[in-house]
Amino acid sequence: MYRVKSFKIVSLFFVSFLLVISFFASVFKQSMTVFASDNIEIIACEGEKQEVQKEIIKWVDFNIDGQSLKSVLEFCKEYRGKPHSPSFAQTLSYLSIKNSNEFDKSSSLGILKKLRAYLDEGNCILDKYGDNKYFLRYQQIYHAIFDGLVGEYEMVCGTTQYGIMGYFPIAKGFDYNHYDDFGNSRSYGYKRRHLGHDFMGQVGTPIIAIEGGTVTELGWNKYGGWRIGIRSCDQKRYYYYAHLRKDRPFALDMKLGDRVEAGQVIGYLGYTGYSEKENTNLKTGSPHLHLGLQLIFDASQEKGSGEIWIDLFGICNFLTSERAVVTRDDNTKEWISQSIKVPILAK
Numbered sequence: 001m002y003r004v005k006s007f008k009i010v011s012l013f014f015v016s017f018l019l020v021i022s023f024f025a026s027v028f029k030q031s032m033t034v035f036a037s038d039n040i041e042i043i044a045c046e047g048e049k050q051e052v053q054k055e056i057i058k059w060v061d062f063n064i065d066g067q068s069l070k071s072v073l074e075f076c077k078e079y080r081g082k083p084h085s086p087s088f089a090q091t092l093s094y095l096s097i098k099n100s101n102e103f104d105k106s107s108s109l110g111i112l113k114k115l116r117a118y119l120d121e122g123n124c125i126l127d128k129y130g131d132n133k134y135f136l137r138y139q140q141i142y143h144a145i146f147d148g149l150v151g152e153y154e155m156v157c158g159t160t161q162y163g164i165m166g167y168f169p170i171a172k173g174f175d176y177n178h179y180d181d182f183g184n185s186r187s188y189g190y191k192r193r194h195l196g197h198d199f200m201g202q203v204g205t206p207i208i209a210i211e212g213g214t215v216t217e218l219g220w221n222k223y224g225g226w227r228i229g230i231r232s233c234d235q236k237r238y239y240y241y242a243h244l245r246k247d248r249p250f251a252l253d254m255k256l257g258d259r260v261e262a263g264q265v266i267g268y269l270g271y272t273g274y275s276e277k278e279n280t281n282l283k284t285g286s287p288h289l290h291l292g293l294q295l296i297f298d299a300s301q302e303k304g305s306g307e308i309w310i311d312l313f314g315i316c317n318f319l320t321s322e323r324a325v326v327t328r329d330d331n332t333k334e335w336i337s338q339s340i341k342v343p344i345l346a347k
């Protein structure tokens with residue numbers, strides 16, 4: 001009897017002890033879970049934000065061909081307005097991840113086909129890659145390159161469209177030829193790489209602003225001769241148009257600080273440059289436009305060793321459908337553009 005009673009007391013004590021332990025354990029576990037998940041969430045979230053905001057891109061390997069860019073644009077047009085519709089920059093980033101940043105038109109089409117199936121099942125690119133640091137890096141780069149070239153814009157007639165907002169740099173009706181000459185060797189002044197893209201053409205060919213912005217450089221430069229530099233409205237791109245025509249290089253009344261629009265005539269093709277003396281033609285070589293596109297992620301990259309220039313061959317091929325129509329004013333002998341696009345966001 002004594003044993004039974006003591007057994008009951010011990011059991012009661014033990015059960016109570018277990019209950020108390022499990023109560024504290026559950027409270028402790030609960031608080032740990034909340035604490036841990038909050039912590040992880042905060043860390044992950046902050047980490048992600050920090051990475052997106054803080055990373056300053058220092059180099060860019062851009063090699064997308066024109067046909068792939070056209071295919072991606074058609075894809076984005078098709079999905080525009082649908083749920084989980086990816087942006088142009090997101091779609092390009094997806095391709096860069098899938099093809100290890102080695103583009104060619106046939107593999108791009110294959111990847112887009114798989115992406116179409118993925119989206120049609122109700123998936124979203126960001127579910128899979130929203131926290132992938134490579135994807136986020138590509139996205140940042142493609143936003144910097146294309147935010148002023150692809151998007152929603154308004155035509156002069158007032159209609160709104162989504163597509164290519166930029167223009168090809170050579171006016172419609174004027175002959176040109178070009179090939180991928182980015183990175184070729186140059187030797188005037190010092191040995192260096194060719195950080196731009198050349199268009200051969202006739203002297204006097206109207207040069208068109210690829211994208212709108214502010215004229216931040218205008219005048220003589222011993223390498224580029226008569227040149228004009230335009231900084232995009234979002235400050236991320238600097239377009240450099242060089243070797244312009246002797247005597248009359250720029251569009252009439254063009255001056256530093258002017259605001260220009262995509263499609264506007266800004267100057268005329270020539271072959272000035274490679275001289276300390278102003279208004280001098282190149283001693284060798286044929287008339288051509290030297291075109292450069294510099295990406296600026298941070299003010300420290302504006303001038304000097306941190307400059308990032310990209311290959312424009314693919315982008316120019318992408319823009320071939322966008323040739324600005326120009327007409328000649330016989331009184332001033334100026335060419336005037338009839339094709340202007342104004343990005344909706346930049347207004």
Ligand SMILES: [Zn+2]
Pocket residue numbers: 194196197198289290291
């Ligand atoms: Zn050049």
